[in-house]
Amino acid sequence: MYEILVVDDSVLDIDCILFLIDKYKLPLHAATAVNGQEALKQLQTPGKHFDILFTDIKMPLMDGLELSRETRRLSPDTRIIIFSGYNDFEYAKTAITIGVQDYLMKPIVPADFAATVNRLTAAIEEDGRQAEQTRKRSRLLKSHLLLLSVNNCLSREDMDALPENYSHLMLVECDEEFFSQEGIDFQEKLESLLPFSFDYLNLYPTRSLLFIRESNEPRYKKEAYLLSAAQTIALSAQEEYGRKCYITFDRLPERAAISRVYQRLEKKMETRFFFPERTCLLPDSSAQSVVASGHISMDILTDDLKLKDYSSLNQHLQEIFDSLKDEKTHSLIYVKYCFTELMKEITGSLPPSDRPDLVGLAERIYASSNITELIGMTEALAEQLTARPDSLEKDNLKIEQIKQYIYRNYAEPLTLDEIASAFYLSPNYLCSVFKKETGCNLIKFINDYRLQRARVLLTTTGMKVHMIAETVGFKNTSYFCQRFRDYYGESPESCRQKETRL
Template structure:
């Protein structure tokens, strides 16, 4: 509700204005003052949208009051009503950007028309300001998106001179959330996405953050600094995961950064967040990253050891050298510093590991295997056992390197599949099945060969295809959305804006305008 301040030293005049406001059903919060001095006090105490003031009043006249009001509220709508109709007054009113002036006695029709015009002015101004703020927020999101993708700060400053880059200093941490299914593209309406954001905010008291939709699988939260909130990483991660699981019945992987010291380190920190989440292929029972290694070192359950052995066996089967080395190292690290485990169990476990390794690749004959097992049972220190197994590991790694497919060839097959099936749902699991590799290994070699992750590659391809269709065809945006593999129009439009800095329709208009001018 807008607020109007009626200022006149004649109570009857104020009553007439109040009567007309009620008669024409203007929904306004009405405040009265009987002189300019009292009105100025009211202006300083609370926000006023419309100033309806007489000219000649004691203490402070209407002209001075309007001047002071304009200093306090640059967008205030001022209406003078006076018994004087002269040229000097009109000039002064116009210089103060008064909306109108009404002569006494007030004519009801003129009053109604003037108030309607004033209220419409306020609404138009609010709408314009909201659009400016929305465009600014969009640009900020676009800048953040480009920044984490390693666009230089100097280049961004030159491209967006109207943006105050100080907002980048508002963030204390970055949180990467990832789903194994295209969750965000499945939210049916824009408000459902906003509701999802609200759920995250409600999970943590006094928690404030901005969001970047990276792709249908990932979202990046940029946590704002708050000196009144104790930022406990483990508690934050647990609450977010619990809130999302409770509302949607799904799990998400969460990777959280250390405290930011400078916006310039955002690209490197984001890269680390993605790398930490890649560990999900080695810690299938966890959703919070980076993994607390002290936990894995202190686990003593033989069942967990069996899981590690199975993972190592699968790595050999799929020629996944990264996973093989990773899990071998996990097993070594677990017992390298754990002095409470029985020596007998340690010898039994690593003898079992030796048998499994040799059986899978047939690198040793039976006699050599038995001799090596005897050596393991004769070791007095774990470092000696580790040395024996590392030697076997090196033999197996050499064999795997000889047998595995060429990474370049594998990546070419994956790229070709993506280009042929970009209209369909594409996931890391699906793509890894096409080349008979584990998701973790495929993700690793894809980044090594292309310099970017698979999800980012898919999004970039779809965005470029959408841009090309906007440029070459007259297809509707909704049809383009479906053609390039998106199911949700609002999500597609938002992703396009964040990628190119303009909505699809706006981009098409700019392209056509440039073509006409060339």
């Protein structure tokens, strides 16, 4: 239904128009006013919008031409029809300059009125379709640019094409396929749940990324919002969809850092395999990883050790060393206790045959005379860990075999657990090694290959789009089309038509 405002100082003429709307079953919901000022008040009502203004010219207080000018100012897309018993060219000429769509003479010819309304509603509908297509193209372009930025495929100049400035990235991941099914509805749910504006990018069926837009909120307050939002997302996914989601986020210092921050979030997300009870994985910042409420937090070091990420381990150890050297309020006993905890963590990751005697180690720590000795002892222990050969499991791992397995089975609903099981590996170890050896996330590799195979089928066969989606491993056709548009910047049908023309 379309909203129409009928304005005339003659109640009889208004009743006539209402009768014609009912007689011709026109898709109109009508409001009325008996003069221009009364009509203007309705036009100014917050949240009220009229698709059509149907007004007489000669009226007390405010005539139809002045009302039309005000309507055009307040609501540029409202269609205006003027009707009058005055057959005066000057009125018609003024109406044209205002942007009136039609001019009908009194007495109204019923068929002319119906034809005019039908023509205007058809134009409104067409404008709506075009506006929606424009919005879709805009969303498609933005999603494509965001995807390219995540994959580090945009130059600094191209980054300027992004229409928004972002302060943070938030990564949301699920163990099973979610964002290709209920997750489409979940996106709308997020928009109603979260207290800030964001752009949403689905990366693949198990992972989505939120680009949090800049706001005037202080940074500390924004990050408090984000932590609360992460908890809200996890709770909503569990309660309403029965899915466990993991969320992590981090600050985005500049647009050019999107890929770098995303990789950091990926790394943090990998720790969920070791800490399945955590749903909100806090970002790694020196304030959180080094000192928390006056105590050193071991969480980040535990993550590094379990992930065998010795580069990060050394970096975080250095942060802790710097913090302890700069901190003058801790007692000597507390500092030595902290180093004992650090070395216990590192020692626990060494093979039993290489582990030093903990009692003797503790005695050396408490006998030390300065912090430099403690740092040297810890660094020597960490070097033992980083210098030892990689495990036999890694030596035997053949990344090429994993790729071949994907090439053979990409049409099946591959899961991380399934692939890991096929190669007798832990899911986390598989992810870490695959990323290190190929530079690509394993799940992204699978989905990119599926989309590449889909493009080949589109351009070399006459298969229907829904059949291609199923053939390359996508259960949901609309989700497949969305992912294809994000990846290639065009729809599957457009891709096929373009290739056919070449």
